[in-house]
Structure formats: structure tokens, C-alpha cells
Amino acid sequence: MAATTPAPAVPEAVVDLGRRAKAASRVLATASTAVKNEALGAAADLIESRSSEILAANAVDLAAAEAAGLDATPLDRLRLTDARIVSMAKGLRDVVGLPDPVGEVVDGWRRPNGLEIQRVRMPLGVIAIIYENRPNVTSDAAGLCLKSGNAALLRGSTSALRSNVAIASAMRAALGSCGLPEDGVILVEDTSYETATGVMRLSGYVDCLIPRGGPSLIRSILDNATVPFVIDGDGNCHVYVDSSADIAEAVAIVINAKTQRPSVCNAAETLVVHEAIAPAFLAAVCPALEERGVSLVGDDDARRLWPAMSPAAEADWETEYLSLKLAVRVVPSLEAAIEHVNRYSTGNTEAILTSDLRAARRFVAAVDSGTVVVNASTRFNDGGEFGYGAEIGISTQKLHARGPMALRELTATKNVVWGDGHTRT
Amino acid sequence: MAATTPAPAVPEAVVDLGRRAKAASRVLATASTAVKNEALGAAADLIESRSSEILAANAVDLAAAEAAGLDATPLDRLRLTDARIVSMAKGLRDVVGLPDPVGEVVDGWRRPNGLEIQRVRMPLGVIAIIYENRPNVTSDAAGLCLKSGNAALLRGSTSALRSNVAIASAMRAALGSCGLPEDGVILVEDTSYETATGVMRLSGYVDCLIPRGGPSLIRSILDNATVPFVIDGDGNCHVYVDSSADIAEAVAIVINAKTQRPSVCNAAETLVVHEAIAPAFLAAVCPALEERGVSLVGDDDARRLWPAMSPAAEADWETEYLSLKLAVRVVPSLEAAIEHVNRYSTGNTEAILTSDLRAARRFVAAVDSGTVVVNASTRFNDGGEFGYGAEIGISTQKLHARGPMALRELTATKNVVWGDGHTRT
Numbered sequence: 065m066a067a068t069t070p071a072p073a074v075p076e077a078v079v080d081l082g083r084r085a086k087a088a089s090r091v092l093a094t095a096s097t098a099v100k101n102e103a104l105g106a107a108a109d110l111i112e113s114r115s116s117e118i119l120a121a122n123a124v125d126l127a128a129a130e131a132a133g134l135d136a137t138p139l140d141r142l143r144l145t146d147a148r149i150v151s152m153a154k155g156l157r158d159v160v161g162l163p164d165p166v167g168e169v170v171d172g173w174r175r176p177n178g179l180e181i182q183r184v185r186m187p188l189g190v191i192a193i194i195y196e197n198r199p200n201v202t203s204d205a206a207g208l209c210l211k212s213g214n215a216a217l218l219r220g221s222t223s224a225l226r227s228n229v230a231i232a233s234a235m236r237a238a239l240g241s242c243g244l245p246e247d248g249v250i251l252v253e254d255t256s257y258e259t260a261t262g263v264m265r266l267s268g269y270v271d272c273l274i275p276r277g278g279p280s281l282i283r284s285i286l287d288n289a290t291v292p293f294v295i296d297g298d299g300n301c302h303v304y305v306d307s308s309a310d311i312a313e314a315v316a317i318v319i320n321a322k323t324q325r326p327s328v329c330n331a332a333e334t335l336v337v338h339e340a341i342a343p344a345f346l347a348a349v350c351p352a353l354e355e356r357g358v359s360l361v362g363d364d365d366a367r368r369l370w371p372a373m374s375p376a377a378e379a380d381w382e383t384e385y386l387s388l389k390l391a392v393r394v395v396p397s398l399e400a401a402i403e404h405v406n407r408y409s410t411g412n413t414e415a416i417l418t419s420d421l422r423a424a425r426r427f428v429a430a431v432d433s434g435t436v437v438v439n440a441s442t443r444f445n446d447g448g449e450f451g452y453g454a455e456i457g458i459s460t461q462k463l464h465a466r467g468p469m470a471l472r473e474l475t476a477t478k479n480v481v482w483g484d485g486h487t488r489t
Numbered sequence: 490m491a492a493t494t495p496a497p498a499v500p501e502a503v504v505d506l507g508r509r510a511k512a513a514s515r516v517l518a519t520a521s522t523a524v525k526n527e528a529l530g531a532a533a534d535l536i537e538s539r540s541s542e543i544l545a546a547n548a549v550d551l552a553a554a555e556a557a558g559l560d561a562t563p564l565d566r567l568r569l570t571d572a573r574i575v576s577m578a579k580g581l582r583d584v585v586g587l588p589d590p591v592g593e594v595v596d597g598w599r600r601p602n603g604l605e606i607q608r609v610r611m612p613l614g615v616i617a618i619i620y621e622n623r624p625n626v627t628s629d630a631a632g633l634c635l636k637s638g639n640a641a642l643l644r645g646s647t648s649a650l651r652s653n654v655a656i657a658s659a660m661r662a663a664l665g666s667c668g669l670p671e672d673g674v675i676l677v678e679d680t681s682y683e684t685a686t687g688v689m690r691l692s693g694y695v696d697c698l699i700p701r702g703g704p705s706l707i708r709s710i711l712d713n714a715t716v717p718f719v720i721d722g723d724g725n726c727h728v729y730v731d732s733s734a735d736i737a738e739a740v741a742i743v744i745n746a747k748t749q750r751p752s753v754c755n756a757a758e759t760l761v762v763h764e765a766i767a768p769a770f771l772a773a774v775c776p777a778l779e780e781r782g783v784s785l786v787g788d789d790d791a792r793r794l795w796p797a798m799s800p801a802a803e804a805d806w807e808t809e810y811l812s813l814k815l816a817v818r819v820v821p822s823l824e825a826a827i828e829h830v831n832r833y834s835t836g837n838t839e840a841i842l843t844s845d846l847r848a849a850r851r852f853v854a855a856v857d858s859g860t861v862v863v864n865a866s867t868r869f870n871d872g873g874e875f876g877y878g879a880e881i882g883i884s885t886q887k888l889h890a891r892g893p894m895a896l897r898e899l900t901a902t903k904n905v906v907w908g909d910g911h912t913r914t
Binding site: 090093094173175179181186188189267271272286287290292294310313316317319320324406426428429430432433434435436437438439440441443444445449450451461462463464466467468476477478479480481482483484485486487488489 | 863874888905912
């Protein structure tokens with residue numbers, strides 16, 4: 065596609081990276097599955113054989129981050145270990161085993177005039193990924209882009225720069241060793257704000273931008289991006305316990321959805337309970353949650369039934385706690401539950417627990433979220449749990465990809481029309 | 490989905506329209522096919538029964554546009570006639586006969602743990618359309634949005650305002666008469682620039698923006714939009730005549746692609762010819778094109794073979810003429826043709842004319858455009874010719890929809906997960 069001139073704000077050095085990535089993407093787009101798999105295997109081998117070099121670079125990053133006073137959690141995310149190196153290499157080898165999405169004929173038909181039309185999966189081209197301080201994203205993302213025939217333009221954090229350079233360099237060498245262009249993986253080494261904004265505005269070079277970061281990165285993309293993007297947004301997830309729910313099963317699911325891993329986007333943040341089951345259900349679930357360290361806030365009706373609960377403010381319904389805290393609302397009907405969910409949800413994952421088929425079908429149809437779960441934990445909204453074998457994020461938008469994104473979501477369809485000299489009349 | 494607070498620039502009146510459209514979209518999303526079809530039929534009837542009212546409003550628009558000195562072509566686009574009213578009504582009735590995309594199970598599978606996952610088509614929600622002065626877009630677009638369960642937020646041109654108000658009012662009355670919310674179709678009656686920009690920034694209310702207009706509208710969307718959009722962009726389309734092409738067939742296709750309707754986006758703008766066939770092919774096609782009034786510009790090699798041709802400048806390769814003008818380039822190989830196409834194309838439609846299967850397969854795989862045609866005219870890249878029964882535009886972007894867009898492209902998929910009390914370990 066013609067490279068429309070990027071807005072003047074894009075630094076020339078960034079345009080040059082875009083140009084190189086685009087040129088490499090032309091070659092990767094038609095590379096065979098065998099060659100792409102060979103390069104993935106070579107990358108895994110190189111990451112392992114260069115592990116001392118990668119760990120040394122990471123040690124310098126860690127020392128600088130510690131000196132700069134980075135907190136324990138981000139420091140842990142930044143840290144590489146022998147085990148994490150092995151896991152990065154294993155991740156690349158796992159991608160070898162996944163089906164290549166390129167060339168899949170999504171559908172096809174013949175027209176009355178004899179024209180044959182097929183919709184075929186093709187690589188997107190250049191995928192830009194802006195991410196925070198986990199260096200393993202460098203190899204994970206580059207591996208998925210490579211398998212799907214895309215060039216990866218990676219812009220990681222300043223704190224992980226040396227680690228990322230070492231990992232990207234191994235990926236590039238692997239591409240080169242298999243006769244593929246090294247520019248199929250490009251790390252943006254200038255980690256300034258201007259460069260990140262430049263990547264967001266590389267119209268004509270970047271075919272899809274996938275951010276992996278917090279609300280301020282998302283905001284910056286909404287404000288600045290001129291390239292297409294897929295947002296991996298927040299997860300203010302709901303579990304609705306219908307009047308017909310099995311209480312023991314519902315207690316187990318709510319505990320799982322809230323406490324199995326509270327810091328992730330598909331953990332539950334609000335419990336919505338039908339008033340008919342609320343007395344019995346809250347009496348069962350509240351002590352079980354409190355026992356596991358969950359602090360509860362609720363509306364007046366919930367607090368009447370479980371007075372130990374603190375009062376919920378309006379902000380509680382909007383908050384993704386990402387911690388052992390849960391908001392509880394009692395509603396008079398299924399419709400009121402759907403209304404609450406559609407009002408406050410971020411479109412990530414919502415569950416209904418019910419034995420009533422009609423209620424399940426209504427909730428599934430009316431709740432406007434990427435994934436709706438019936439009688440299971442919200443924690444199943446995950447590329448691995450879906451069987452995708454990989455995950456590059458969970459899209460909370462509606463266009464292009466919704467829910468867990470893997471290799472298929474890194475492709476576009478192309479319309480191919482086969483004729484025998486057809487002209488239009 | 491939670492309505493994230495729109496940026497301060499959005500006028501409160503526009504936010505209010507977004508809120509009303511979103512509320513209506515909740516109802517339309519689960520409306521039955523039967524009710525939606527009933528409303529489409531009622532809208533067709535009302536447009537016909539109110540034709541004198543609609544034509545009167547259009548006459549006022551036309552008089553004002555003429556007084557303001559509007560050119561003949563846009564004036565003609567603005568003009569409604571009895572025949573155009575009938576055609577608008579027929580368009581709505583045709584949509585009744587198309588399959589409802591909502592509820593289609595795109596795929597589904599069972600996981601080893603027994604969870605069943607389905608990907609199901611759902612309406613996008615609120616679709617905003619910003620369009621220029623054809624009033625028939627008001628009913629066409631609203632009809633497709635309605636059939637696919639979406640609310641339509643329509644922002645037409647100032648020049649067509651009275652016509653659009655009359656048509657939208659018929660659509661709203663039809664919705665109301667079938668028990669559906671009238672706000673399923675909302676016309677933005679304030680046609681100021683600020684309001685258009687406001688619509689582009691209605692995050693949380695507008696789920697997809699589809700512009701139907703020229704480069705300045707597209708530029709404004711790239712610069713201002715915070716809502717997701719699908720671009721219906723330019724068509725700098727190529728026909729490549731391979732060394733193995735059948736000359737008579739290729740001449741017929743090039744004439745068709747260039748002259749059958751030169752003003753549309755899927756007409757050919759550049760002819761790329763393999764040097765081995767150039768002498769014979771240009772000797773056949775050039776007089777045939779000139780006979781039909783096509784003016785030719787070419788590179789040095791083309792001009793050596795057909796000296797009547799003017800020299801092509803670099804800008805010619807980038808230009809969508811939309812008129813009886815064609816640029817001609819001679820290339821030494823299939824690969825050089827692919828390189829030219831991928832450099833200058835806008836990603837709309839490209840054709841290869843060849844009898845060589847390997848060349849056809851290589852061109853199809855390597856050309857990075859929404860639609861690639863083999864041995865047929867570029868003019869077939871069209872929703873009607875694809876058999877979609879309708880078209881809301883031709884996407885030149887890669888994400889979400891590529892090529893002709895119809896009802897399916899107005900939906901998103903939702904992941905539905907069915908369990909039996911599953912928790913994650």
C-alpha cells in the first residue's frame with residue numbers, strides 16, 4: 065500500500081525504521097511455513113546459547129532500575145533468570161507447533177457469471193508493539209509476528225533496553241541465518257516519548273499497533289495514533305448470580321474468579337446478585353470470601369444481608385481493583401443485572417451463573433462484552449484456556465479482534481477473484 | 490461497555506445524541522429478524538408515501554445549493570426524483586431479503602475440560618456515518634445498520650440537511666411503528682465542523698465510524714478520531730499484463746477497467762506491462778483506448794513503443810485520475826510489477842492478466858491489496874458483484890474489514906463460553 069506521508073511530527077529516524085520493517089514484511093509475507101518455523105527454532109537456540117550475554121545485559125538494566133528506585137513488582141517483571149530464558153525459548157518452540165494462519169481460505173463461493181471469489185488470510189504487514197518492562201515480550205511478540213508472516217517493530221521500555229537489545233539481536237540473527245531479512249524484527253532503541261508517538265503515527269508503514277501497557281499508554285494512543293490499533297484494555301469484570309443458580313457451584317466460581325489470580329484483567333471485580341437468591345447466597349459466599357482475605361463493599365441491600373460489608377460508592381462500580389476487593393450489588397431482576405453490567409463493564413469478561421436456560425441465553429445476547437461466560441469462572445477468558453496455544457493480548461475493542469488474540473488475529477483477509485477474461489457490463 | 494468520558498472538545502449536545510443512540514442500540518441488538526424486517530418494510534412504505542414531502546424538502550436544498558454556486562456534479566448527487574425515491578424504497582426492501590448476520594456462529598469448539606466456546610456475530614452497537622451530499626445514503630446506511638441490529642448516527646452535509654431530515658424522520662417513524670426505539674436512527678442536524686469532530690470523538694458511544702467522503706474527511710478522521718473507524722479510501726488501481734497474457738482478452742479487460750465507469754474507486758489508473766508482451770500488447774490496446782477518449786501517459790519504454798503517449802511524471806504513478814486518463818509502465822519482470830504495485834497502490838483493487846498459473850499465484854500472494862483479481866476487470870471489486878446484496882463502502886484498510894463491506898462487516902464477534910461450574914486451577 066502506498067506509504068502516505070506521515071505527519072511532520074514523526075522523526076526521520078523512526079520513518080526509516082518503518083521503511084525497513086515494511087521492506088522486510090514484503091519478504092516475510094510470502095515466506096513458507098517451513099522457513100518461518102526454522103527461524104523460530106533458530107531463535108530459540110540462540111536465546112539459549114546466548115543466555116549469559118542476555119543475563120549480563122539484564123543485570124545492568126536491573127542495577128540501573130534499582131538505583132532509580134523502581135518498586136519490587138516492576139523490578140520482578142524486569143528480572144530474567146535461567147528459568148525465564150528457558151521459558152522464552154520454549155515459548156518460541158511452542159509457536160513452531162501452531163498452525164500457520166497465512167493462506168487459510170476463510171470462505172469462498174462462485175458467482176452466477178462464473179467468477180470465483182475467496183477470502184484468504186494474509187499477514188497484516190508490520191505490527192508495532194509498545195510494551196512495558198517485561199523483556200520476555202520481546203521474544204514472545206516477535207515469535208508470533210514471525211509465525212504469522214509479519215514484521216515486528218518493537219518499542220519496549222527504557223528500563224529493559226539492554227535486555228531487549230540482546231534478545232532482539234538473537235531474533236534478528238536467527239532470521240538472517242535462515243535467509244530471512246533481519247529487519248523482520250526491529251527494536252526501537254531510542255525510548256523517548258517522541259519516538260513512541262512517532263511509532264503511533266507511522267501511517268503507511270505500521271499496519272497494526274498493539275499496545276501492552278496501562279491506561280496512560282492507551283490514552284496516548286487514542287490521542288496520537290494515526291495507525292490502526294487493537295486495544296488490550298482494562299477488565300472490570302462482573303459475575304452475575306441469577307435467582308436459579310446452584311449455590312455451592314456459584315460460591316466456588318466466585319471464589320475462583322476473584323481470588324485465583326486477582327491481579328489480572330479477567331479476575332472478577334463486581335458481584336451482581338439477584339435479590340431472590342441474595343439472602344442464601346451472600347450468607348454462603350461472604351464468609352468464604354472473607355476467609356480468603358477478600359474485602360467486600362456493597363450497596364444497601366447487600367449490606368442489610370451482610371452487615372460486615374462497607375458501603376460501596378459510585379466509583380466502586382467503575383473500579384478494576386486488581387486486588388482482593390470485591391463490590392457487591394443486589395438487583396431485582398435479570399434485566400437490572402444486564403443494565404448494570406452494560407453500564408459499568410469495560411467489555412472484557414462477564415459471567416452468569418444460572419440453571420435457567422432462558423436467562424443464560426438472554427444474558428449472552430444482551431451483554432455487550434468480548435467474552436460472556438455461562439456457569440464458569442471469568443478466568444477462562446484467556447488465549448491458553450481457549451486453546452489458541454499463544455496470546456498476544458485480550459482485545460476489549462469490537463473491530464477486527466475481540467477477546468483473546470493469537471496468530472489468527474495477526475492476519476487480515478484478502479479477497480481473491482478468479483476469472484476467465486470477465487468484464488463488467 | 491462503560492462510556493469513558495469523551496474528551497472535553499465534544500459538545501454536550503453531541504454527547505447527548507451518542508447517549509440516545511447507545512440506549513437505542515441496546516434494544517436493537519436483541520431485536521428479532523422479523524421485527525427488524527417489518528421496520529425496514531415500514532420505512533420503505535413511508536418513504537414512498539411521504540415522497541412529495543421529501544421532494545419538497547429536497548427542492549429547498551437544491552435551490553439553496555444552486556444559489557450558493559454548487560457545481561453540476563454535486564448538484565446532481567443532491568437531487569432527488571420520483572425514480573430515486575422509488576430506488577431508495579426498493580433498496581430498503583432488498584435488505585429485508587438479505588440474511589441477518591446477527592447470531593451467526595462463526596466457529597465453535599469444545600475444550601478438553603468440557604468448556605464449549607463459540608464465536609458468535611453480534612451488532613457493533615452504534616455506527617456513525619459521516620457522508621457527503623447524496624441524500625439516499627441516509628436511508629441506505631440506516632437500513633443496513635437496522636438489519637444488522639445497530640443504531641445509526643448519521644451526519645450528512647449541510648447542503649442536504651432538509652432532505653436528510655425528511656428521510657430520517659420517515660425511518661424513525663417506521664422504527665416507532667414497529668415498537669423499536671426511534672433513536673435507532675439519529676440524524677445530526679447541526680452540520681458544523683465542531684459537531685462532526687465531536688462525533689469522531691464520541692468514545693464509549695460510537696462503536697464504529699464509517700466515513701463516506703473525500704481525502705479531507707479521511708485526513709480529519711485520522712487526525713481527530715478517538716472512536717474506531719473503517720476507512721473507505723482511494724483506489725489507485727493497477728492492471729498488470731503478464732508476458733503470458735491473452736492479448737485480445739487483456740485488451741477487453743483493460744478497456745473495461747478504465748472506461749466502463751472511470752469515476753469510481755475500482756477503475757484502473759495504471760497499466761503495468763511486461764516488456765516481453767509490451768510491443769504487441771501496446772500496439773493493440775493503445776489505439777483501442779485512444780478511440781474511447783483515454784489519454785495516455787507513459788514511461789520511456791512505453792513511449793518508445795507508442796510515441797503518441799505523453800511522458801509520465803512521478804506523480805502520475807500516485808494519482809487516482811477518476812477520469813479517462815491512464816498511466817502506462819513497462820516492467821522487466823513479474824517481480825518488478827509487484828514492486829510497482831505495492832509501492833503506489835492504495836490497497837483497493839489490482840488485477841493480473843496471465844495464462845501462467847505460477848505468475849497468478851505469486852501476484853495473488855505478494856500484492857498487498859484488499860482485492861486481487863486474476864483475469865477479470867478491477868470493476869468487479871464491488872459488494873453487488875461479490876453477491877453481498879448491498880454495500881456500505883469498500884474498506885482499504887486491513888483491520889476488521891477489507892474490500893466490499895456489507896452486513897457482516899457491521900458486526901463484531903463475541904466469545905461465548907458454556908461451562909458446568911468450571912473453575913480454573
